[in-house]
Amino acid sequence: MSDLNDKQSLYPPDWLEVESLDLDAQGVAHRPDGKVVFIDGALPFEWVTANTHRKKNNWEQASLTAVHRESPQRVRPGCPHFGLHSGACGGCKMQHLHVGAQVAVKQRVLEDNLWHLGKVKAETLLRPIEGPAWGYRYRARLSVRHVIKKGTVLVGFHERKSRYVADMEVCPVLPPHVSAMLMPLRALIAAMDARDTCPQIELACGDSVTALVLRHLEPLSSDDLARLRAFAAEHGVQWWLQSKGPDTVKLLDEGGAQLSYALPEFGITMPFKPTDFTQVNPHINRVLVSRALRLLEVQNNERVIDWFCGLGNFTLPLATQAREVLGIEGSETLVARSRENYESNQAQMPAGRALAATDFVARNLFEMTPEMLVADGVADKWLVDPPREGAFALAKALADLEQARIGAEGAGPLPAGAEGWTPPQRIVYVSCNPATLARDAGLLVHLAGYRCTAAGMVNMFPHTAHVESMAVFERA
Structure with missing residues (x-):
């Protein structure tokens, strides 16, 4: 010292x-x-x-x-509600740090996690994926509170380290048209009969549709429905209503444009419902998908498995390049939506450019075994895009197969049918948690026979401490 x-x-x-x-x-x-x-x-x-x-x-x-x-990297925050003061919004944590420095910090977090938790060092550092620092947040869950003592309704994120809703008039990380809607939304809820029983509004923006999902604990009166329709007409939004769980979400009025986003590089359009999981930042998502497929280097004679495939965000672009694709996801509902998206895109493909044969399967990916891995068949490449919990069971199943194949001490026997099974030559792993990526990378590198050839961060959430990243693993 x-x-x-x-x-x-x-x-x-x-x-x-x-x-x-x-x-x-x-x-x-x-x-x-x-x-x-x-x-x-x-x-x-x-x-x-x-x-x-x-x-x-x-x-x-x-x-x-x-x-x-003062640090030369300190900047004036772009939002009046950011800060350390009482009542400050807790949605962002880094607005006082230059966005370029934020990227460097997150890259360092990724490298430190890989080394300290997984004892893995990437052979190449990928250039960070960056995009707009403001107006990027196309998905958000906004809390709603009627505060009787203040005589007002609050709509926004929670205060720093608090369960209270911040008194927000604008939010520069939301799209400008949504930020401008915060005060009108407060006025709308304040005028409703159900002002005390609407705890949340979920935002989902597509390329041309802005959807708002109103969570309501009691049935809405005809007057309240009329107020919602008038707001939709004035602000150009699509209201959805949610009375209980996510499966109760329904359009206020049928018809109108469909919520969707495009991946123009691949000629893909992805319809989605406002409560489906989609990436918060569409600008970054387009670059993310393009880079992941470029790194995977899929050939038209190869079979690819997309693990944790969701709505098919990577699966359908993969189907424009591969011979055959298998998408595996934990939710039956999402698998059904993936199939619908595949079929609608297949129908819109120009002559001579059909999507590859693609199947979707629902399975609990947190309970993978070597036997299940063998049953899924041989794939040349894998795309892995898990939630925050990571893909531990998948990485462990792959490691167990490799350890059995080489006859390592303490390894179990090869499962039936595994003699002809071969592991993927390359894996691209997209992560939203550097700690679980590092843990899984440790298994892949030290037990499953892979090298970590590249890794880099993805600034999906500017001004927050959230670290998204991507790593490439090559069969040693």
């Missing part, structure tokens, strides 16, 4: 030098005795003072009170 002590001697004893950012966008500093201090609002290379509000033996949590030497 001598360097730190030498520097510290130049400044007052209560000043702290911020060295890095953690996954929650907190500044990380050390006291002279080596104790770690996490500081909300502080940035790397700054000298700050902070107020400790939580103490443990090895670390402290503190809030920024003053910046004495």
Whole structure:
């Protein structure tokens, strides 16, 4: 700690030098005795003072009170509701950091996770995928609260570290037309009979349709339905109603344009329902799909499996390049929607450009076994796009097969029919959690016979601490 002590001697004893950012966008500093201090609002290379509000033996949590030497990467936040003040919106964590520096921090998080959790180092670092820093959030879940004491209705994200809804008038990360709708939405709910029983509005924007899903705990009156229709006509939105679980979501009025997004590079249009999982950031999603397929290098004589295929976001583009595609997903409902999307796109393909033979299967991918893997048949390439929990069971099944094949100590026997089964030559793994990617990468590299040839971050959620990434694994 001598360097730190030498520097510290130049400044007052209560000043702290911020060295890095953690996954929650907190500044990380050390006291002279080596104790770690996490500081909300502080940035790397700054000298700050902070107020400790939580103490443990090895670390402290503190809030920024003053910046004495400011980081050159500190910028003015683009939203009036961002900050450390009481009532600040908790939807973003990094607006005070230049967006280029945000990308560098997230790339470092990815590399650190791969090494510290998986003991894996990518042979090549991919250039980060970046896009618009504002107006990018085409999906959002907005909380609604009628606050009787304030005599107002709030619509927006929660306050920082709070269950209360932030008093938001605008939101620059939402599309501009949606941000401009926040105050009219507050007025709409305030005028409704059901103002106390509508806890949530879910936003889903397609390329040409903006859908709003109103969660209502009691049946809506005819007057309220009329108010919703008038709002839809004035603001050009499509209302959906949700009385209970996701399966109860229905259009307020049938007809009108269909919610969808396009992947123009592949000639694909993806219809979806407002509660289906789609990527929050469509600008990044288009680049993400293009890069994933470019890295996979699918040939027209190859069979490809798309694990955790969802609505077919990767499956249908893969079907424009491969000989045969299998999409596997945990939800029966999503599998049915994938088939519908495949059939509608197949029908719209120009002459001579039919999609490859593609099948969709519903299966619990968190309970994969070597036997199930063998039963799915040989595939030349894999695309893996799991939720935050990662693809541990899938990676472990692949590792177990490899360990059995080479006769490793403690390995089980090869399953029946596995003698002719071969693992995929290449895997592209798209991740929304660097920790579970690192864990699965450890299995693939150290037990399943792969090299991690490339990895890079994807800035799907600018101004948040969320790290999306992509890694490529090549059969060694």
